[in-house]
Amino acid sequence: MIYNYYLEIKNRCLLLSLTWISVIFISYFYKEILLFVCMKPSIYSNTSTIFYFIFTDVKEVFSVYITLIFFLSNQILMFYLIYHVLSFISLGLYKFEYRYCKLVFITSIFFWFFSLIIFTKILFPISLNFFLSFQTLTSFKSLNFHFEAKLSEYLNFYIMFYYICTFYCQIFVVLVFFFDYINTNLNLIKNFRKLFYYLFIFLSTLVTPPDVFSQILFSICLICIYEILIFVNIFFCYLKFLIRQPIKTN
Structure with a gap:
């Protein structure tokens, strides 16, 4: 073997x-x-x-x-x-x-x-x-x-x-599966939100040129993607909840 x-x-x-x-x-x-x-x-x-x-x-x-x-x-x-x-x-x-x-x-x-x-x-x-x-x-x-x-x-x-x-x-790959791991605890997502915001601003400072407009624009894009991922994750969790609900019959 x-x-x-x-x-x-x-x-x-x-x-x-x-x-x-x-x-x-x-x-x-x-x-x-x-x-x-x-x-x-x-x-x-x-x-x-x-x-x-x-x-x-x-x-x-x-x-x-x-x-x-x-x-x-x-x-x-x-x-x-x-x-x-x-x-x-x-x-x-x-x-x-x-x-x-x-x-x-x-x-x-x-x-x-x-x-x-x-x-x-x-x-x-x-x-x-x-x-x-x-x-x-x-x-x-x-x-x-x-x-x-x-x-x-x-x-x-x-x-x-x-x-x-x-x-x-x-890093967004990690975020996607991080949300999937903690999808049952929305309070935990809210607690990590500020931390991710600071992380996105820090990453924007490293990636973009030393220009304030570029840093702000790139940070806003990262934050918007982050919020979209949260919304999509909550939406799919809600769909799973509806599917698992038993169908009521008279």
């Missing part, structure tokens, strides 16, 4: 390794497209800055491609790893436990896609516009700054910002 488990783990590790290596090779052939996707928010930003990138080392462009390829490969490997872990432990779970773990996985993927859209379309362009707005000084017309973006530093900033945004959006 233990040997069979060992063989299954070995086969799954082999499949994960082949998947990771395959993604690396495929990503290498499309490395220019991947780099363009990362640069797209800066190219189509609303600033008047003409964006171009410099490199100060002979091997810098190659290292940027390698970093980008491994970055994408690790993201795909993570989802496959979670899938294989869930498939491996599924035989030892009850049906409701398997469905619960599957729901967690699907919800996590949904919030990951949501964070990717928010990051690409809203947060990253706003951050670029904010930081590049200091290039031109309005008080001293004769004094001006000229920005030359270094390719490796831009990619590091992009990846760091991506991880921060993804991590914060995954």
